[in-house]
Amino acid sequence: DSGVTQTPKHLITATGQRVTLRCSPRSGDLSVYWYQQSLDQGLQFLIQYYNGEERAKGNILERFSAQQFPDLHSELNLSSLELGDSALYFCASSERGSSYNSPLHFGNGTRLTVT
């Protein structure tokens, strides 16, 4: 058990809809990362937050947004969903903001299916 909690585990929704994925980091971890894993794109970094502030952006679409709250949990909002957004979305956390000296701990992911 990594200590990172993601909810829900599965989500099925229709095209055009909006969903929110939630992540609670390990106790004491200040940094949260969101990744998307799909068959065609592999594991893609989306966005990182550190102590409530956006730290880095990766291949995140404009239809997607995220935030980290004062209690350090994070939410990833996906809107105007398309079939291609179907994927496994992972949250990871680390103690500090730099991943090289502070390894990432991954949650078990949220599997999103857009129909």
Add this chain to the structure above:
Amino acid sequence: AQSVTQLGSHVSVSEGALVLLRCNYSSSVPPYLFWYVQYPNQGLQLLLKYTTGATLVKGINGFEAEFKKSETSFHLTKPSAHMSDAAEYFCAVSDTGSARQLTFGSGTQLTVLP
């Protein structure tokens, strides 16, 4: 930008045989390299990491990897495969920007045959 190439999307070995999973990276600066493992229906788990210092890195579950700068490689090995090693393995590199995030390879699915 950093990048990682994992050679072989699928590798099969017999139980007890050597495991060798290949990873090559591209970097214009000293990289930080990682191997992660993903078991079915689970998130990624860190196996080992190279930051600085000794080029042979030992990780969990008997795995090790050697950083070879001249070959820009960071191959993962295990002397004797076990059935429980069947999983997907990801090599990753971190960039050196002020905000660091991992760039993952496409993954190698390891199958262990009885």
